[in-house]
Amino acid sequence: MNIVLFGPPGAGKGTQSSLLVQRKNMRHLSTGDMFRRAIEAKTALGQMAKSFIDKGELVPDHVTVSMVENELKTLEGSSFILDGFPRNISQADSLEEMLKKNAISIDAAIFLEVPSSVLEERLTGRRVCKSCGALYHVSEKPPKVAGTCDRCGGEVYQRSDDRAEVIRGRLEVYEKNTMPLKSYYRAKGKLVEVNGQGDAESVFVRLSAVIGSSGQSIKR
Numbered sequence: 001m002n003i004v005l006f007g008p009p010g011a012g013k014g015t016q017s018s019l020l021v022q023r024k025n026m027r028h029l030s031t032g033d034m035f036r037r038a039i040e041a042k043t044a045l046g047q048m049a050k051s052f053i054d055k056g057e058l059v060p061d062h063v064t065v066s067m068v069e070n071e072l073k074t075l076e077g078s079s080f081i082l083d084g085f086p087r088n089i090s091q092a093d094s095l096e097e098m099l100k101k102n103a104i105s106i107d108a109a110i111f112l113e114v115p116s117s118v119l120e121e122r123l124t125g126r127r128v129c130k131s132c133g134a135l136y137h138v139s140e141k142p143p144k145v146a147g148t149c150d151r152c153g154g155e156v157y158q159r160s161d162d163r164a165e166v167i168r169g170r171l172e173v174y175e176k177n178t179m180p181l182k183s184y185y186r187a188k189g190k191l192v193e194v195n196g197q198g199d200a201e202s203v204f205v206r207l208s209a210v211i212g213s214s215g216q217s218i219k220r
């Protein structure tokens with residue numbers, strides 16, 4: 001079972017992916033996480049990506065596509081979740097080519113639907129562990145000790161692109177570039193829409209109903 005999980009910033013893609021990794025043993029391929037690891041490691045890729053991410057803009061396609069291409073080669077047959085990729089039609093076309101080349105296919109493109117009124121609150125309140133990437137929220141899911149990750153003891157921080165002025169730009173970029181993927185995957189018969197409102201466990205129950213208990217089948 002291989003899925004593309006897409007939706008607006010703050011829809012809960014990272015949160016649901018982490019549950020899918022824990023409970024269905026899937027690999028999580030998140031381009032946002034890949035860029036943040038490169039930024040943390042101060043690599044040339046990280047420095048370049050940071051200049052786009054801090055403004056809420058997309059990192060250029062050729063950079064993102066080749067990064068994903070390298071990750072796809074490491075899968076060794078594992079089921080996977082693509083989170084944050086593709087993010088526009090051109091990336092979706094590149095993905096099709098990469099999948100064909102590697103004899104892999106996507107079973108479904110799952111769209112997490114959350115109204116924009118909810119997104120801003122989720123994003124401004126989000127906190128992330130610098131070491132393991134665990135996700136928190138200042139009111140919904142605070143760490144037990146402020147500023148410290150429950151899971152690994154790492155530093156819990158606010159992402160630089162989770163400031164209100166950057167969030168507005170990210171939502172615009174999403175509307176213009178990523179929303180058209182709904183029609184793209186609908187036309188391919190791969191689109192599945194899941195309501196992303198309510199607490200994370202309720203959303204996971206809905207997502208699991210679509211994916212199936214073993215992670216092997218898709219119910220439409």
Ligand code: AP5
Pocket residue numbers: 007008009010011012013014015016031032033035052053054056057058059060061064083084085086087091122123125126127135136137138140141161170196197198199200201203
């Ligand atoms: P990326 O990291 O992919 O960010 P995003 O798509 O904007 O998505 P987010 O990570 O903000 O949100 P999410 O849906 O994962 O929500 P989460 O689960 O964290 O990309 C960042 C940047 O990298 C981009 O802007 C771009 O510059 C660059 N980039 C990445 N991919 C690229 C690509 N393909 N091409 C070019 N550039 C690319 O949840 C958010 C908060 O809400 C958390 O605090 C969480 O605890 C809380 N929450 C989640 N679910 C619930 C719930 N059900 N109820 C209550 N609270 C909840």
